[in-house]
Amino acid sequence: MPVVRIWVANADGSNARTRGNVVRAAELAWFPDGQRLLFAGRDADGGNPGIYAFDTTTGALTRIVDAFSPRGVRLAPDGSHLVYLAALEEQPEDNGLFIVNADGSAKRNLPLIGGPAKRREAILRKGTVWLASKVGLDFASKLI
Helix, strand or coil: CCEEEEEECCCCCCCCEEEEEEEEEEEEEECCCCCEEEEEEEECCCCCCEEEEEECCCCCEEEEEECCCEEEEEECCCCCEEEEEECCCCCHHHCEEEEEECCCCCCEEECCCCCCHHHHHHHHHHHCEECCCCCCEECHHHHC
16 A cells, blocks of 8 residues: 555645645545545554545544455445455454445445455456445446
8 A cells, every 4th residue: 555645736736735644545535525535544654454534624534444454445426335345354254345334334244145255356346336226236247
C-alpha cells in the first residue's frame, strides 16, 4: 500500500491544501456525497489496518471496519453499504466475504459456494458490481 497525503482543491486546481495525516491507502472510492473518501488502509507506520472513511471537509478519519487485510472494497451506489473480502485474519470466522453498513454496523458474512479463496478474491477484485437494488451483488456471471 502506498503512503499518501490527501489533498483537496477547487475544480480548477486553485486553493490546494492537504487534509489529515499521511496514510497508506488502496482501493479508493468516493461516497455519493462527494465529501468522504472510502479506502482500505493503515496509518503511515503500517498499523491500525482496516477500512476507513476520510472526510475531506473536516479532515476526520474514521475506521469503519477493523480488518488486517481487507481486499476488494466496494461501496454501494447510494453509499449505504460496503462489501469486502477479509483474508489472513487471526480468527477463521473473521475471514470471508462481508457486507456492512457504511457506518460499520450490521456486519455479516455472505456465504460463497464453491471455488478456492483465490478464485473468489479474483471475482471480487475484477467482476463485482452492485445491483440496482443497492444491497445485491452481481458476480455469478463472472464465474464463467
